[in-house]
Amino acid sequence: xxxxxxxxxxxxxxxxxxxxxxxxVTLNLRDNEFVAILGPSGSGKTTLLNIIxxxxxxxxxxxxxxxxxxxxxxxxxWDSYRNHTIGFVFQSYNLIxxxxxxxxxxxxxxxxxxxxxxxxxxxxxxxxxxxLGAHVHKKPNQLSGGQMQRVAIARALVNDPDIxxxxxPTGALDSDTSVQIMDLLKEVARxxxxxxxxxxxxxxxxxxxxxxxxxxxRIVDDSDPYIIDxxxxxxxxxxxxxKASMSFGTAVALSFNNLxxxxxxxxLTSFAGSIGIIGIALILSVSTGxxxxxxAIQRDTMTAYPISIDAKSWDLQSLLEESAANxxxxxxxxxxxxxxxxxxxxxxxxxxxxxxxAENNLTAFKQYLDDPDSExxxxxxxxxxxxxxxxxxxxxxxxxxxxxxxADGVDFGDDTGSMSSMMATKSGSMSSMSDVTAMQMSMVxxxxxxxxxxxxxxxxxxxxSDSELISPVVTDNYKVVSGTWPAAQDEVVLVADQxxxxxxxxxxxxxxxxxxxxxxLMKRLDDGEKIDEQTIRLDYDQVLNQQLYLIPACDQYxxxxxxxxxxxxxDAERMGELIDNGTAMPLKIVGVVRPxxxxxxxxxxxxxxxxxxxxxxxxxxxxxSPVVTDxQANQNVxxxxxxxxxxxxxxxxxxxARTYVAGLGVTxxxxxxxxxxxxxxxxxxxxxxxxxxxxTAASEEMLAQQLDAYLATADDATFxxxxxxxxxxxxxxxxxSAFGVIxxxxxxxxxxxxxxxxxxxxxxxxxxxxxxxxxxxxQITYVDYVGALMSxxxxxxxxxTYVLIAFVAVSLVxxxxxxxxxxxxxxxxxxxxxxILRAMGASKHNVSSVFNAETGMIGLCSGLIxxxxxxxxxxxxxxxxxxxxxxxxxSGVLPVPGAVALVVLSVVLTLIGGIIPSKxxxxxxxxxxxxxx
Ligand code: ADP
Ligand code: MG
Numbered sequence: 001x002x003x004x005x006x007x008x009x010x011x012x013x014x015x016x017x018x019x020x021x022x023x024x025v026t027l028n029l030r031d032n033e034f035v036a037i038l039g040p041s042g043s044g045k046t047t048l049l050n051i052i053x054x055x056x057x058x059x060x061x062x063x064x065x066x067x068x069x070x071x072x073x074x075x076x077x078w079d080s081y082r083n084h085t086i087g088f089v090f091q092s093y094n095l096i097x098x099x100x101x102x103x104x105x106x107x108x109x110x111x112x113x114x115x116x117x118x119x120x121x122x123x124x125x126x127x128x129x130x131x132l133g134a135h136v137h138k139k140p141n142q143l144s145g146g147q148m149q150r151v152a153i154a155r156a157l158v159n160d161p162d163i164x165x166x167x168x169p170t171g172a173l174d175s176d177t178s179v180q181i182m183d184l185l186k187e188v189a190r191x192x193x194x195x196x197x198x199x200x201x202x203x204x205x206x207x208x209x210x211x212x213x214x215x216x217x218r219i220v221d222d223s224d225p226y227i228i229d230x231x232x233x234x235x236x237x238x239x240x241x242x243k244a245s246m247s248f249g250t251a252v253a254l255s256f257n258n259l260x261x262x263x264x265x266x267x268l269t270s271f272a273g274s275i276g277i278i279g280i281a282l283i284l285s286v287s288t289g290x291x292x293x294x295x296a297i298q299r300d301t302m303t304a305y306p307i308s309i310d311a312k313s314w315d316l317q318s319l320l321e322e323s324a325a326n327x328x329x330x331x332x333x334x335x336x337x338x339x340x341x342x343x344x345x346x347x348x349x350x351x352x353x354x355x356x357x358a359e360n361n362l363t364a365f366k367q368y369l370d371d372p373d374s375e376x377x378x379x380x381x382x383x384x385x386x387x388x389x390x391x392x393x394x395x396x397x398x399x400x401x402x403x404x405x406x407a408d409g410v411d412f413g414d415d416t417g418s419m420s421s422m423m424a425t426k427s428g429s430m431s432s433m434s435d436v437t438a439m440q441m442s443m444v445x446x447x448x449x450x451x452x453x454x455x456x457x458x459x460x461x462x463x464x465s466d467s468e469l470i471s472p473v474v475t476d477n478y479k480v481v482s483g484t485w486p487a488a489q490d491e492v493v494l495v496a497d498q499x500x501x502x503x504x505x506x507x508x509x510x511x512x513x514x515x516x517x518x519x520x521l522m523k524r525l526d527d528g529e530k531i532d533e534q535t536i537r538l539d540y541d542q543v544l545n546q547q548l549y550l551i552p553a554c555d556q557y558x559x560x561x562x563x564x565x566x567x568x569x570x571d572a573e574r575m576g577e578l579i580d581n582g583t584a585m586p587l588k589i590v591g592v593v594r595p596x597x598x599x600x601x602x603x604x605x606x607x608x609x610x611x612x613x614x615x616x617x618x619x620x621x622x623x624x625s626p627v628v629t630d631x632q633a634n635q636n637v638x639x640x641x642x643x644x645x646x647x648x649x650x651x652x653x654x655x656x657a658r659t660y661v662a663g664l665g666v667t668x669x670x671x672x673x674x675x676x677x678x679x680x681x682x683x684x685x686x687x688x689x690x691x692x693x694x695x696t697a698a699s700e701e702m703l704a705q706q707l708d709a710y711l712a713t714a715d716d717a718t719f720x721x722x723x724x725x726x727x728x729x730x731x732x733x734x735x736x737s738a739f740g741v742i743x744x745x746x747x748x749x750x751x752x753x754x755x756x757x758x759x760x761x762x763x764x765x766x767x768x769x770x771x772x773x774x775x776x777x778x779q780i781t782y783v784d785y786v787g788a789l790m791s792x793x794x795x796x797x798x799x800x801t802y803v804l805i806a807f808v809a810v811s812l813v814x815x816x817x818x819x820x821x822x823x824x825x826x827x828x829x830x831x832x833x834x835x836i837l838r839a840m841g842a843s844k845h846n847v848s849s850v851f852n853a854e855t856g857m858i859g860l861c862s863g864l865i866x867x868x869x870x871x872x873x874x875x876x877x878x879x880x881x882x883x884x885x886x887x888x889x890x891s892g893v894l895p896v897p898g899a900v901a902l903v904v905l906s907v908v909l910t911l912i913g914g915i916i917p918s919k920x921x922x923x924x925x926x927x928x929x930x931x932x933x
Contacts, residue, residue, distance in 0.1 A: 001066055001085065001162035001193060003029040003052065004228060008061035010047055010217075021047040022058070023217035028226040031162070034189035036208035037197045044217040045197040046167055052195060053086045053165045054078040055839055056927040076843055083112055083841020087156025089185075091168035093148040094836050094930065095140040095155075098261045101127065102136040105155045108840045110250055112159065126158040127151070130184060146177035153184055155840075164188055166196040170203065182207045248849055255854035270861035273822055276815015277866025277906050278873070280808055281899070285874055285892035286881075287804035293890045294800070298756045303383055303473050304603060305785040306751040307763055311362055358781035363746045365780050368770055375769060379762035381755030383473055384464055387747035391618040392451040392553035392740030395587065395608075396575055397511030397546060404572045405511040407454035407548075407608075451553040451569065451738050456506045458605030460486070460493075462612035469611045477599040482540035483591030489613040490550075490587055494543055495604045496594040504536070506607040512538055512546055540592055549584035551575065552618055553740035554625035557640070565627050565639050598887075622740045631735055643729045650720055657719040660727045661711060669704035672726060676707075679725075760784070820913030823855045827917035834921050835929030844922035851918030852911060859910025863903030870894055 010022040021044045029035060029052075037045050050056035051063065054070075063070045065081065073081070087108075088094075095104050105123040114122075127136055130150040140148055149169055156164050166185060170178035178200075185194055186207050198204055204211050213221035259266040335341055368374050369385055395407035461471040470485050481500070486493055496502050508518040513536065524531060555578065557565035568574035578584045593609075622628060631639045638645060641663065643656040664672065711718070754760040764784060771779045834847055842850075874892050882888050 001031045002228075003163070003193070004062075004064035005029070005048075005052065006062045006064065008048075008051060008058045008063070010044075010051065010056070010059050020217050022051070024061075025214075025217070025219055026061075027212065027219060027222070028228050029193055029195065030226050031193055032189075032191065033193060033224075034186060034207060034209045035193070035195045035212060036204035036210070037195065037212045037214055038199060038201055038204055039214035040199065043214045045214055047217075048214065049165050049167050049195060049197055050927045052163075053088060053839070054081045055088075055930070056925070079838075079841050079843040079846075081841075082839065083108070084159065085162050086841075087159065087161040087164040088839045089149070089152045089156050089164065089166035089169045090930070091171040093140070093145075093152045093172075094832070094839070095148060095151055096833055096836060097140050098258065100137050100139060100261075101132065101143070101151050103257065103261075104140065104151060105158050107254075107837075108155055108159050110254055111837070111840055111842045111846065113247060113250060122158055123154075126154040129157065130154045144177075145173050146180060149173065149177075149181050150184065153181070153188065157188060161192070163193045163195070166194065168197050168199070170198065170200065178203065248853070251846065251849035252853040252857075255850050255857060258850075259854060259857055266858065266861065267865075269822055269826060270858050270865050273815075273818065273858060273862035273906070273910060274866035274869065276811060276818050276909075277863055277902055278869050279811040279815060280905075281866055281870035281894055281902055282873065282877070282892070283804065283807045283811060284898050284902070285870060285877075285894045287808070288895050288898065289881075289890050289892040290800065290804065292893065295756065296889065299381065302381060302754045302756070302760060306383075306386075306753045307760065307767075307782055307784050308749060308751045309360055309362065309365065309780055309782040310749040311747075312357055312359055360780050360782075361778045362748070362750055363743075364774070364778045365750065365770070366745060366747060369750070369752075374766070376752075376763055376766035379754055379759040379766065381753045381759060382464075383461075383471065383753035385753070386461060386751045387744075388459060388749045388751070389615055389619060389742045389744070390748040391453060391615050391742065392622075392738075393453050393618060394451075394551050394553070394556065394569055394575070395454055395457065395510075395548050396551065396579070396584070397548045399508075399511040399513065399515045401514050401516065403511075403515045404576055405509065405515050406572075406575070407456060407509040451556070451740060454509065454608075456503075456509060456607045457492075458609055459615055460604055460609040460611055469613060474604065477596055477603070478593040479596050481592050481594055483544055483589075485593070486590050486609070486611050489611065489617040490585055491590045492548070492587055492608050492610045492614075493591045493593050494589055495607050495609050496592055498595055498597075500594060502607050507536070507538070510546060510548065510608070512543065543592060544589055546589055548587035548589065549579050550587045550614075551578055551584045552621055552625070553738065554622045554627050555583050557627040557739065559626060559630075562642070563639075564642050565630075567640070618740065619742050619744065622742065625739070628736065628739050628741055631732070631739070635732055638730045638732075638735060640730060640735065643727065645729050645732050647729075650716060653723045654716045654719040656729065657723040657727055661707075661722070666700055666704045669707050670700035672722075673703040673707040673710075675726065676722075816909040816913060820909075820916075823858070823910060823914035824917040826854075826858075827851060827914075827921045830921070831924065831929050831932045834924055835926050835932065838924075838926030839930060848918045848922040851914060851921050855910045855914030855918065856907055859907035860903065862910060863906030866906060867894065867899045867902060 005025055005027040008022055008025045009020075012019045012021055023044075025044075025048060037048065039045050047056065051058050054073075065085075070077070070081075095101075096107070099107070102120070102123050105126055106119045109119040109122060124133065124136060127133055130153050132147060132150055132154065135143065135147065140151065143151065153164075153169075156166075164185075169185065170181050173181060182203055185196060188194055189209075196204075196208065201211075210222070210224040212219055212223070333341065366387065369376065397405055397407070399405050460469075461474050462469055463471045469487060475485065478495070480493075481496070483493070494502060504513075505518075507513045508515060521531065551569075553569070556567060556569040556575075558568050558574065558578075559565050568578070589608075593604075627639060636644055642659055644652050647653050647656065661669070661672070752763055754763055767780055767782060774780075837847055837850070838844075871894060874894065878891050881890060881892060
């Protein structure tokens with residue numbers, strides 16, 4: 001390869017000072033000679049060599065390579081030229097210290113994109129050529145100076161270049177070693193051009209075939225000038241030389257290799273970079289833990305306080321507004337203080353109370369809820385929607401003395417208990433808010449339902465699927481202290497409180513304690529005696545062995561010979577018969593449960609829990625019971641008294657009145673007679689009874705006889721009067737309701753369970769929307785206890801979430817700055833290496849890919865270390881957290897997507913942090929880079 005250096009000028013500017021390094025150098029080099037360039041220090045030798053080698057650019061003139069001008073050379077042409085044509089040997093060897101000798105030699109081939117196997121082979125051959133075949137796996141610092149220079153020569157030769165440029169190759173060597181190196185170079189120069197800079201004239205004299213003397217950037221002497229006849233040669237034209245190809249894969253392999261050889265350093269750098277990631281990961285873990293906790297709390301709260309809609313419910317909103325208005329004194333009427341005015345507030349308040357009871361059409365609402373397209377569906381949580389039905393039944397049992405006891409009210413004696421006894425029995429068993437409202441409501445409306453299930457009995461929330469009798473929410477919040485959970489319709493559990501206690505009244509009601517004791521107790525209470533605390537203890541076995549009998553409301557109507565049904569629910573003897581004849585269903589207490597220590601949702605209403613299976617059974621059983629089917633078969637006649645519902649003519653009325661009187665007992669007849677006499681006395685009319693009455697002293701029998709006698713001759717008008725005043729025919733719907741007939745379309749209450757406050761608000765909105773669309777009477781008034789109690793919690797939760805997000809954001813910024821700095825330092829530190837890479841033909845792009853690959857890998861390591869360390873830190877961290885929070889419910893957890901995102905983030909951040917330094921590295925002037933020590 002022939003090189004023509006034509007009038008090359010090169011000057012360096014440092015500030016105002018201009019240093020002429022080369023000042024019009026013209027020199028032609030033959031394709032095969034050993035040229036030594038001599039000259040004092042600072043005369044421009046290195047500059048000339050760097051320009052010949054394409055490491056540095058000339059200011060003016062031209063370098064013609066094999067007749068090709070380099071005036072129009074672009075970066076990649078120079079890269080390719082260096083890579084394929086030039087081999088560099090430096091005074092300071094410039095080996096990459098952290099790579100093996102073999103890897104150092106391979107580097108030039110790697111940059112050319114030569115496959116690995118070939119690289120190995122060629123590098124070994126080149127090393128063998130310089131006599132280092134046995135040392136291939138050593139690191140540069142394990143070699144002597146001479147050996148290192150031989151490695152550098154091997155590296156220069158491995159690409160089989162046409163030109164080898166050596167800058168004072170023996171400058172750092174002793175004379176013996178210098179001779180060896182010179183011998184080697186002479187050998188190399190046999191079939192190529194070698195240009196060697198030296199300031200040792202003896203060596204030059206001895207080995208070189210031509211000596212060029214340089215002084216102050218000019219050639220002062222040339223021992224064997226080479227004159228090319230320019231007229232013969234074709235004018236220099238530009239030809240692209242192709243590029244030094246290095247794939248991204250090679251860049252990755254190169255940097256991976258580099259990182260591997262500097263393992264300790266890489267780990268340290270990655271660790272430093274990972275500190276930011278650890279910070280983020282820890283905050284993320286804690287915030288995930290806290291969020292999980294908040295979500296769990298929300299779900300638990302929503303489980304404990306679902307949105308409940310009862311067939312009858314308070315309009316809590318208007319009540320609250322009312323009491324707020326009272327409290328604010330807005331009630332004070334505006335009038336002068338000049339007379340006496342009436343204060344009617346007690347009446348208006350009472351009316352608010354009664355008018356606040358809203359009746360809900362749950363049948364229509366259930367249709368809406370059952371529609372899978374309803375807007376509300378998306379907000380319903382994992383516990384779904386539950387429907388309750390007012391099944392009607394009595395539970396009776398025998399107390400230890402054999403007395404029959406009704407779970408409704410202890411025994412069949414006087415059921416008109418005093419207020420104090422009512423409070424004693426009821427307040428203990430009021431476990432849920434809905435019980436309270438139900439009771440308040442019955443107090444306000446005065447309505448009671450004698451066939452209703454005992455208030456101590458409550459349905460256990462069923463699971464989502466039909467096969468799951470008991471919801472996991474219940475089993476999670478209660479633990480079985482004895483026995484098991486019920487698994488069938490005829491099994492129940494006793495629900496104790498945290499302290500294993502059950503209301504005393506319930507124990508009496510279930511016949512577990514003698515009823516006579518209860519009567520005693522009530523008597524003392526009414527007498528105003530003080531009742532001392534006492535410990536009453538029942539073994540689990542005793543409780544589990546207690547036999548209960550369940551009699552559905554419909555079975556408490558017994559068919560008489562006349563085809564009419566008589567209610568026997570208040571008659572101990574006849575209820576006893578129902579047990580004996582097998583009508584009653586034996587009910588087994590299969591277990592005792594109590595809420596777990598930190599139960600979030602103790603949601604079994606009452607002290608005795610039965611399953612949904614019993615509800616189902618009762619609904620079906622009632623629908624097919626004789627009293628119901630008989631009543632449904634003849635919808636005009638009341639099966640209880642044989643009278644026609646709302647008769648249209650007087651004849652029917654008279655007939656019904658006769659039937660009514662005929663069915664009366666002696667006492668009732670006497671009462672009827674007394675009633676008629678009173679009426680007569682008041683109206684002054686002689687009803688024909690008054691005269692014979694003989695005052696109030698008359699015995700019942702006499703009165704009854706007189707009534708019979710009177711009625712025997714009475715006219716229709718009298719019977720119509722009796723019918724209108726004393727006979728109640730009843731109502732078809734009331735009858736069915738009393739028998740306990742229930743349609744599954746008409747629940748008595750609906751509970752909607754949500755998983756979060758947000759979803760709950762969604763449900764509220766959906767119901768509001770439903771109300772907006774529904775007709776007046778289908779509108780739903782619901783009770784949202786959580787909304788009323790905990791509206792501020794949502795705000796707190798949001799604040800906590802935002803604070804945590806802010807923390808994460810800050811640590812993100814800090815960690816990216818940190819990673820950027822680390823990458824920048826690592827680039828500065830490797831300037832020399834960049835120079836070496838460039839000298840061997842790596843393009844700017846190659847250099848930046850190598851650095852990017854490397855920063856990327858460091859980022860990956862940082863991310864992985866960060867995640868790993870975080871996982872380790874979480875172990876003691878959680879222990880500390882649990883200790884200080886006093887609860888195990890808040891645990892830092894690193895979510896998998898979060899971990900993956902952090903690793904990706906770490907890579908991205910490191911790459912971004914590395915972009916500026918790697919651009920800087922790539923832009924670095926290789927000549928300057930190589931001068932850097
Ligand atoms: P030699 O190798 O003969 O000792 P050099 O080629 O290294 O000489 O340097 C020639 C002149 O150019 C010197 O005066 C040196 O100070 C100057 N020089 C070389 N490189 C630079 C540079 N990057 N910036 C400024 N001056 C430089
Ligand atoms: Mg020099």
